[in-house]
Amino acid sequence: MAATEGPTVAQSSPSSTPLPPGMVLGPDGKPCRTCTDWKSWSKLAKTKKAQTQQGGSGSESAGASSSSSAGSAAAAAVVTAGAGTDDTAVNATAPDDCPPDxxxxxxxxxxxxxxxxxxxxxxxxxxxxxxxxxxxxxxxxxxxxxxxxxxxxxxxxxxxxxxxxxxxxxxxxxxxxxxxxxxxxxxxxxxxxxxxxxxxxxxxxxxx
Ligand SMILES: Cc1cc2nc3c(=O)[nH]c(=O)nc-3n(C[C@H](O)[C@H](O)[C@H](O)COP(=O)(O)OP(=O)(O)OC[C@H]3O[C@@H](n4cnc5c(N)ncnc54)[C@H](O)[C@@H]3O)c2cc1C
CATH class of the missing domain: 1.20.120.310 (ERV/ALR sulfhydryl oxidase domain)
Structure with a gap:
């Protein structure tokens, strides 16, 4: 299925592009769970959680971002870059009762x-x-x-x-x-x- 143009995918440079690598944005500009693999999705949620635990202001999970702007989700990813979000902290697959990636x-x-x-x-x-x-x-x-x-x-x-x-x-x-x-x-x-x-x-x- 050759793409005429690819999806909006975050790259690895945290300073210029705030979302984690692999995260895909939906047409509304927000992180899109069904366009992204579980690992990338889970990383974003975990960075957000780590931020909250460290006293940050984030209070939404990545999956519950319906009222957040792409900017706020993106900002969370930037702020928490490197905050305990290495691959080993993320399960390879989601539990069976999670919404699909x-x-x-x-x-x-x-x-x-x-x-x-x-x-x-x-x-x-x-x-x-x-x-x-x-x-x-x-x-x-x-x-x-x-x-x-x-x-x-x-x-x-x-x-x-x-x-x-x-x-x-x-x-x-x-x-x-x-x-x-x-x-x-x-x-x-x-x-x-x-x-x-x-x-x-x-x-x-x-x-x-
Ligand atoms: C319409 C559509 C478009 C998609 N586009 C993308 C995309 O752009 N980017 C992206 O990352 N993912 C895309 N996906 C998801 C992707 O195709 C896979 O479903 C996903 O990566 C999981 O792959 P998998 O290896 O587990 O098996 P799948 O590719 O999901 O295949 C499931 C099973 O189907 C059988 N199978 C494999 N190929 C065929 C075939 N040609 N005919 C019949 N049976 C077959 C095999 O037994 C396989 O185990 C798309 C899915 C759909 C339904």
Whole structure:
């Protein structure tokens, strides 16, 4: 999924860019949990907490920043730079009952999208095809990782969804996912294995 322009991501120079590296801002200019990986998100929250414990004035968590400006969150990150926020202080993954970060949201969403494609009708009628196009178009507007959604819309303009049959949709989805995989430096998935992965399970029966 080639980006026309990347998300607003904090760089590592604390003096010129106040947010921690990896933190992505949403369209509202505030730190965006669903656009950011858990580690970067958690670091910001921990710097804020450390600041509070050291007698600072911060009182919001990063996740509860709905009323804060990007500037105030950013300022917190600057003030607390180096205040006990090394990698070892941050768990690799969030507890299961936390709101999703970019990775958790991505895995859950791909699971839904590929499974939906795997069970799409072999020969959809006109109405079903229109509904699927509409669903994917709406999805690409509202996917809550803003820069991910923007890439998806760009790619959908270049290669509109193929909805004429189950296999067409499943392969189109596989291609979209592989574009993201490539962009993120991951291996491509073998689309010949779509049904095995998302519908039938492997022939050794371990999923039965
Ligand atoms: C629409 C969308 C756009 C995204 N854009 C971005 C982005 O711009 N930047 C970003 O950092 N993250 C993005 N993500 C999240 C990213 O794609 C991953 O979901 C996330 O990094 C977690 O990756 P993962 O390695 O755990 O597995 P995932 O990539 O989430 O894959 C889950 C499982 O799907 C299977 N799979 C993998 N590839 C395919 C394929 N091509 N076809 C079928 N099955 C497959 C594998 O079994 C894999 O374990 C996006 C997610 C979505 C849904």
């Amino acid at each position: 970019r990775e958790v949201l991505g895995r859950a969403t791909w699971t839904f999208l590929h499974t939906m494609a795997a069970y799409y009708p072999e020969k959809p009628n006109e109405r079903e095809q229109t509904m699927m196009k509409s669903l994917l178009s709406s999805f690409s507007q509202f996917y809550p990782c803003g820069h991910c959604a923007e890439h998806l819309r760009d790619e959908m303009k270049k290669e509109p969804p193929k909805v004429a049959s189950r296999m067409e949709l499943a392969w189109w989805m596989c291609g979209m996912h592989n574009k993201v995989n490539t962009m993120l430096g991951k291996d491509e998935f073998d689309c010949n294995k779509l049904d095995e992965r998302w519908r039938d399970g492997p022939s050794d029966g371990r999923c039965d």
